[in-house]
Amino acid sequence: MNRTQTGGYVLKFISGKYQGGEFPLELETEVEIGRGSELDMVLVEDMVSRKHARITTYGGELQIEDFGSTNGTFVNGEKISKARIKEGDRILIGTNIIKLVHRDRTLEESGVNLAPGVNAPATRLAANEPNGRTTTAVVGRTTGATLTGSISGLIEEVPLPDLLQLFSTSRKSGVLVIMTEHDIGKIFLRQGRTYYATINDDKELDPYKAFYRLISWRTGTFSLEQPVDDVFENEIDESIESLMMEGMRLFDEMENLGPDVPHMSAPIAVKKPLVAPIRSLTPELLDTFQLALNYPSVSNILNKSLESDLDTMQSLLHLIRNDFISAG
Numbered sequence: 001m002n003r004t005q006t007g008g009y010v011l012k013f014i015s016g017k018y019q020g021g022e023f024p025l026e027l028e029t030e031v032e033i034g035r036g037s038e039l040d041m042v043l044v045e046d047m048v049s050r051k052h053a054r055i056t057t058y059g060g061e062l063q064i065e066d067f068g069s070t071n072g073t074f075v076n077g078e079k080i081s082k083a084r085i086k087e088g089d090r091i092l093i094g095t096n097i098i099k100l101v102h103r104d105r106t107l108e109e110s111g112v113n114l115a116p117g118v119n120a121p122a123t124r125l126a127a128n129e130p131n132g133r134t135t136t137a138v139v140g141r142t143t144g145a146t147l148t149g150s151i152s153g154l155i156e157e158v159p160l161p162d163l164l165q166l167f168s169t170s171r172k173s174g175v176l177v178i179m180t181e182h183d184i185g186k187i188f189l190r191q192g193r194t195y196y197a198t199i200n201d202d203k204e205l206d207p208y209k210a211f212y213r214l215i216s217w218r219t220g221t222f223s224l225e226q227p228v229d230d231v232f233e234n235e236i237d238e239s240i241e242s243l244m245m246e247g248m249r250l251f252d253e254m255e256n257l258g259p260d261v262p263h264m265s266a267p268i269a270v271k272k273p274l275v276a277p278i279r280s281l282t283p284e285l286l287d288t289f290q291l292a293l294n295y296p297s298v299s300n301i302l303n304k305s306l307e308s309d310l311d312t313m314q315s316l317l318h319l320i321r322n323d324f325i326s327a328g
Helices: 105-111 160-169 207-214 240-255 283-294 298-304 309-321
Strands: 009-015 020-027 030-034 053-056 063-066 074-076 076-078 082-086 090-093 096-102 123-128 134-139 152-154 174-179 184-189 194-200 223-224 269-270 323-325
Touching: 063 074, 074 298, 076 323, 090 160, 160 174, 160 223, 160 240, 184 207, 194 207, 194 240, 207 240, 240 309, 269 283, 283 298, 283 309, 298 309, 309 323
Parallel strands: none
Antiparallel strands: 009 020, 009 096, 030 053, 053 063, 063 082, 074 076, 074 090, 090 096, 123 134, 152 223, 174 184, 174 223, 184 194, 269 323
16 A cells, blocks of 8 residues: 555645645545636636646546646646656646645644544645735635745755756746855846856856856755846856756765865965975966965865866865865
């Protein structure tokens, strides 16, 4: 007997105005989704069609079907007409990213215990309206709740590579703003294509380097903001698939450099007295050594280097391990 037969599932909103809201999926039933007030799940926003999609749970099998909606329905970044869905899948409808989660798991996380046969309740959420007032709505069957706003959420819920794949397939335009405790990253999108990236608005940082660093971030928040009219001289000119493949390759190889890889914020200092012979260094290592003389931290050196972050970090590690510089 599978999990669908023993419990049930919940549609968990992980992006948008009602992030955190949950809609329980009953067994042997169907849920129609759209703007129409007569439907089971009412999402009132411009990018959602009046009758947008349907999820069915018959025979222990979950399926989602698009009703020929204007902006489409996406599962894990792929536009679908009809598809099976399983636990962990992410569904994009309008500006809402919805994750399919097993009900037992959501109850464990919330600390709620329900008696056998008792259905999980719809979640009541507070939302800020444009007029500044706070209204309360229930994400449940035929509630008429207004689910609008930008696509936003937690990186922990939707990793950036998955999010960018969603935006690429659905041809989104805008600025994806990623915020951590100390840094703010921005990825600029035009019809789903990444054309620029920055970290902390540093225009001297190569946009490719910024993008590759950003997709390795594992915590923080994201929000897709309105497109901008800014013009950048050195725009990114590669497909999102190519960018992500190269970014993940660099991340994996960086992870394999060893436990002594210094943190981005680590200070760098040249050893004094310098005993190691400079004549033993290759031209590439000399370039990195010169950067270490001129700039005080790992991030400064990576930003200024003409080489990739991976190649520069390998040079830094050589200089650290051979007593030319110290880090931290």
